[in-house]
Amino acid sequence: MSILYLRCFMVNIYDIARLSGVSKSTVSRVIANQPYVSEEKRNKVNKVIEELNYKPNSLARQFRKKQTNCIGILVPDLDHPYFSQLVGMLSLRCHEKGFKPVVYQTFFNRELEKEVYAKLQNREMDGLILTSTLLTEEELSTYVENHFVAACNEDFEGKYFSVFCLNEEKAIFDATMYLLNKGVTTLGFCSDNLHTPSQQARLRGFISAHEQKGINYNESLVFKQIATIEDGIQLGQSLFEGPVRIEGIITGSDFVAAGMLKSSAEKHIRVPTNFSIIGFDDHPISLVSTPPLTTICNQMQEMGNDLIDCITKMIKDQQAIYTKKVYEGKLILRQST
Known part of the structure; x- marks a missing residue:
């Protein structure tokens, strides 16, 4: 089957692999610009892609990777003045980074909180921000390890997720x-x-x-x-x-x-x-x-900016590299003391 003939039909990576003389997995790695492909094979694949004018199906790729472009924000209570202000700021920063924020209220309920972690494990979101939790760090590890997670407020060690907190x-x-x-x-x-x-x-x-x-x-x-x-x-x-x-x-x-x-x-x-x-x-x-x-x-603005930069980078790079940053509070003296 000629390249000219294939141009008239929907082309897939099986066609590119056959015409390039390489495996399907090699074609996938070339399209994703991943390493461990020889220059010779990469050139063969790219030549066929160019001749066929092949455009990867971004929707299919997103489905395979199960990416949602959503970041969950776990919050105990939006009626709380601090959390409402924090979630508003985090949501805005998510939008600015090209992600859709999804807010989950737990009302300080452990079981409701665990339901959110189940959504994370089912990949209903690309990452999760914890603004507060009733679980210990070891308990959290069973739910969030190897996922893209960042916590603010709580002073965790940071072995299983990134941490941004006030002292x-x-x-x-x-x-x-x-x-x-x-x-x-x-x-x-x-x-x-x-x-x-x-x-x-x-x-x-x-x-x-x-x-x-x-x-x-x-x-x-x-x-x-x-x-x-x-x-x-x-x-x-x-x-x-x-x-x-x-x-x-x-x-x-x-x-x-x-x-x-x-x-x-x-x-x-x-x-x-x-x-x-x-x-x-x-x-x-x-x-x-x-x-x-x-x-x-409380250094909310700086903490929130750093957190969003961290979690969006992890998601885009597909690398769970955890970090921890502790901020110092500042006593502001006015007339009530």
Whole structure:
């Protein structure tokens, strides 16, 4: 069958292999520009491809590779101010890199989280971003190893996936030490979900600062499931009406801190004269509160940019090369302390 005759019909790699005198796998490697093909065979294949004006079927190639051009983003709760802001930024960066973001909410449910890993293993996505997890790194390894995965926030070792995280422990240690050094010694600590590694790291920083100063922290002033403005308002109301004397608080977010500010104003508690408040994330709300909030910059933008650059490169190169980068939080002093 002549090359001229074949031009009139749909050509496939079997035809190219027969006319080139090489195997089908060699043709596939030449088309994919892969190594381990001799120059002689590569030239033979390319000559036939040129003569036949052969164009690889990109849709068929995508199906064979099971590429979806999608990146999953696993998030516990989009109602959480930090995660909604983070997912928005990550989604935009995915689009800019030519990938479609697919968001999966787990609502801090282990079984729902595992369902997302099953989708990853079934190749319903090209890669997965973990913004938070209830699983240990060893548990995660059974689900994500050899897949293109990157995690942010949680300080994992990075043996099975890439990790981009804030040094949460040091950030809270520095904030707590700042207040303790000012003589604000009866302090509260807020967390949203204390079971996550990042929140445990924050609590360790809070406790370590007290230990270094030789001051006992009050376990009854460690508050869980505090995540929203409303939570901050309610917590403030209960604290300012209660019998326990408290001089300041390290909150888990600027939204919680803003709620505390509102309740302190309602109870005529002067900030920072009688009560000091530190937020977290350096969200714009910290600038418009009265007074403006002292807070911790979480390096979200830099961390998100680095993460997306990493996972998209792994997907495009088809190489799971893992990396880890830890960012330092920065205490931003304003008028609430």
